[in-house]
Amino acid sequence: MASRRSLSSRLFIPTVLLFGLLLSGCAKNAKQDTLEPDSQVGRDILSVFLHSFWVAVVVFVIVEFALFWAIWKYRAGRRSADDRDPVQTHGNTKLEIILTIIPAITLIILGVPSTKLIFQLDKRPTDALKVEVIAHRFWWEFHYPAQEGIPEDIYTANELHVPVGKAIDIDLTGTDVIHSFWFPRLNGKRDVIPGHPTHIHLQTEEVKEYWGQCAEFCGLSHANMRMRLVSQSPNDFETWVQDQTAEAVEPSSEDAKAGQELFKSETLGCFGCHTIKGVSNGRIGPDLTHLMSRNTFAGSVYDMSEVNLADWLRDPTKEKPGSVMPNLNLSEDDISNLVAYLTTLK
Numbered sequence: 361m362a363s364r365r366s367l368s369s370r371l372f373i374p375t376v377l378l379f380g381l382l383l384s385g386c387a388k389n390a391k392q393d394t395l396e397p398d399s400q401v402g403r404d405i406l407s408v409f410l411h412s413f414w415v416a417v418v419v420f421v422i423v424e425f426a427l428f429w430a431i432w433k434y435r436a437g438r439r440s441a442d443d444r445d446p447v448q449t450h451g452n453t454k455l456e457i458i459l460t461i462i463p464a465i466t467l468i469i470l471g472v473p474s475t476k477l478i479f480q481l482d483k484r485p486t487d488a489l490k491v492e493v494i495a496h497r498f499w500w501e502f503h504y505p506a507q508e509g510i511p512e513d514i515y516t517a518n519e520l521h522v523p524v525g526k527a528i529d530i531d532l533t534g535t536d537v538i539h540s541f542w543f544p545r546l547n548g549k550r551d552v553i554p555g556h557p558t559h560i561h562l563q564t565e566e567v568k569e570y571w572g573q574c575a576e577f578c579g580l581s582h583a584n585m586r587m588r589l590v591s592q593s594p595n596d597f598e599t600w601v602q603d604q605t606a607e608a609v610e611p612s613s614e615d616a617k618a619g620q621e622l623f624k625s626e627t628l629g630c631f632g633c634h635t636i637k638g639v640s641n642g643r644i645g646p647d648l649t650h651l652m653s654r655n656t657f658a659g660s661v662y663d664m665s666e667v668n669l670a671d672w673l674r675d676p677t678k679e680k681p682g683s684v685m686p687n688l689n690l691s692e693d694d695i696s697n698l699v700a701y702l703t704t705l706k
């Protein structure tokens with residue numbers, strides 16, 4: 361009795377974990393569900409996936425049926441009275457030809473639609489908005505080069521704004537290690553490789569926010585390297601572009617002014633890494649000129665709020681392991697002045 365109870369208690373945790381794992385696949389409105397695509401490219405990829413999946417199911421059923429049939433048919437005691445080894449054969453040209461042709465046909469059935477789609481997806485769209493995605497450990501930089509509708513270069517971080525229905529032609533570049541750009545409901549993954557530019561395109565169909573994330577292990581905070589895609593009406597996008605190309609707001613309150621002085625000070629050196637238009641030109645960390653136009657920060661892991669910004673400044677490496685921004689050992693007064701300044705950057 362006692363041993364039986366210990367067996368069931370030993371099985372309890374693995375069972376809970378297994379069910380937890382199964383249930384985690386049942387989330388309603390999962391934000392990164394590739395099985396619920398929201399774009400033509402997503403649907404094309406899903407259809408190739410389902411095609412391969414059902415071919416695999418057919419192969420699986422046939423192979424398992426043959427396996428279990430053989431186990432049952434030749435089980436011990438079924439063969440002959442003295443259970444000796446079955447007759448050994450070698451070489452059967454007809455069988456070998458059949459067993460070569462069947463996998464070859466299966467590979468063609470699997471390979472042709474996949475290859476066709478790979479070439480189709482590689483074509484750059486025409487009449488597209490051009491965006492450069494620059495992957496950093498552990499955040500995403502988005503650069504909109506000046507073009508029709510974008511009067512001057514825009515740099516932002518973690519939140520990619522796009523007009524709904526417009527094709528977005530994305531060039532991907534990296535600064536440190538290999539990352540992978542992925543909005544599961546809109547497109548497949550595309551590796552971002554330093555020194556080897558790649559590209560991908562997207563097109564949304566709804567005014568909606570999408571979640572994306574880095575899909576290539578890139579270090580301690582790989583899982584914290586997330587991003588958002590904000591699909592907007594053309595008018596809202598135009599307003600966003602106007603806001604992004606505006607000059608930085610000059611601080612007016614005393615504590616915000618003190619915060620700006622700290623930002624510019626040689627002792628902290630914030631200006632060496634961050635750009636604030638008219639104040640600094642650092643290019644290592646995110647452009648902060650319009651920080652408050654974003655809803656999230658630090659790889660879209662934290663909601664934009666004074667409390668979260670203060671926690672971040674207190675020790676970035678605690679909030680996001682492996683963060684390039686170091687712990688500057690700021691005093692609470694400095695933190696509150698810097699937050700006062702940052703929150704003016706609309």
Ligand code: CUA
Nearest residue numbers: 539574576578
């Ligand atoms: Cu970047 Cu994983």
